[in-house]
Amino acid sequence: MSLRSLHLLGSPVLRQRSAEVGTVDDEVRRLVDxxxxxxxxxxxxxxxxxxxxxxxxxxxxxVEEDRFEMIDPVIVESExxxxxxxxxxxxxxxxxxVNRPERVVIEATDRHGARYRKEAVGLKARAIQHExxxxxxxxxxxxxxxxxxxxLLARYRRDHKDDTGYVKEVQAESASQE
Ligand code: CO
Numbered sequence: 001m002s003l004r005s006l007h008l009l010g011s012p013v014l015r016q017r018s019a020e021v022g023t024v025d026d027e028v029r030r031l032v033d034x035x036x037x038x039x040x041x042x043x044x045x046x047x048x049x050x051x052x053x054x055x056x057x058x059x060x061x062x063v064e065e066d067r068f069e070m071i072d073p074v075i076v077e078s079e080x081x082x083x084x085x086x087x088x089x090x091x092x093x094x095x096x097x098v099n100r101p102e103r104v105v106i107e108a109t110d111r112h113g114a115r116y117r118k119e120a121v122g123l124k125a126r127a128i129q130h131e132x133x134x135x136x137x138x139x140x141x142x143x144x145x146x147x148x149x150x151x152l153l154a155r156y157r158r159d160h161k162d163d164t165g166y167v168k169e170v171q172a173e174s175a176s177q178e
Contacts, residue, residue: 001033001034001036001037002034002037003034003037003038003041003169003170003171003172004034004035004038004052004053004170005052005053005167005168005169005170006038006042006051006052006089006090006167006168006169006170007050007051007052007053007090007166007167007168008090008091008092008160008163008166008167008168009090009091009139009156009160009166010166011053011090011166011167013050013053013054013055014050014051014090014134014137014139015137016050016055016137017135017136017137018048018049018050018054018055018056018057018058018134018135018136018137019055019056019057020056020057020072021056021057021058021071021072021109022072023113024071024109024110024111024112024113028056028058028071028111029111031049031052031054031056031058032058032060032069032071032111034052035047035049035052035058035059035060035069036060036062036067036069038052038170039060039062039089040062041170041171041172042089042170044062044089045061045062045063045123045127046059046060046061046062046063046127046128046130046131047059047060047089047131048131048134048135049135050134050135050137051089051090051134053167057071057072057073057135058070058071059073059131059132059134059135060131061124061127061128061131063123063124063127064123064124066124068110068118069108069110069111070106070108070109070128070131070132071108071109071110071111072108072109073106073107073108073128073131073132073135074106074107074108074132075104075105075106075128075129075132076105076106076107076117077103077104077105078101078103078104078105079101079102079103079104080101080102080103081099081100081101081102082099082100082101082102083097083098083099083100084097084098084100084123084126085097085098086098086126086130086140087140088130088139088140090139091139091140091141091156093156093159094141094152094155094156096140096141096144096148096149096152097144098126098130098140098143098144099143100125100126100129100143101125101129102121102122102125103119103120103121103125104119104120104125104128104129105117105118105119105120106118106120106128106132141153
């Protein structure tokens with residue numbers, strides 16, 4: 001396993017609709033392993049493949065002690081509507097309240113190539129929807145009002161005006177302190 005670099009706001013791959021995976025091979029399994037490791041080190045609850053620069057429909061979620069990969073996921077049922085705060089590893093330090101369905105049922109492929117069905121509510125349902133949005137090139141900012149989005153974007157640009165690119169290395173804290 002190895003850590004992958006994170007693509008931040010501004011990277012074109014975040015705005016791309018990612019391609020279907022279809023058959024799960026060793027390369028996809030390696031991507032899933034790397035994404036789990038990268039998500040853990042970056043302290044995220046979810047990560048989509050385009051956030052590590054790979055435009056394929058793969059995402060991982062780790063919420064409420066439930067860790068799972070979603071390959072070619074689709075939402076087959078959704079219900080309710082609830083607002084809660086979201087952030088994104090690709091838009092560090094920026095948070096906003098997003099309205100989403102409260103409960104979803106998805107179908108996705110796991111690392112073994114088996115199609116599965118999963119029901120989720122609350123934070124898990126939110127994380128799943130946030131990640132599937134990524135696969136379609138959608139960021140949580142897109143769900144906010146224009147005014148709110150412009151305020152957050154202005155703050156992000158101010159905080160990142162000295163950035164030289166939109167790819168950030170992910171580093172384990174323990175390793176950097178040794
Ligand atoms: Co995100």
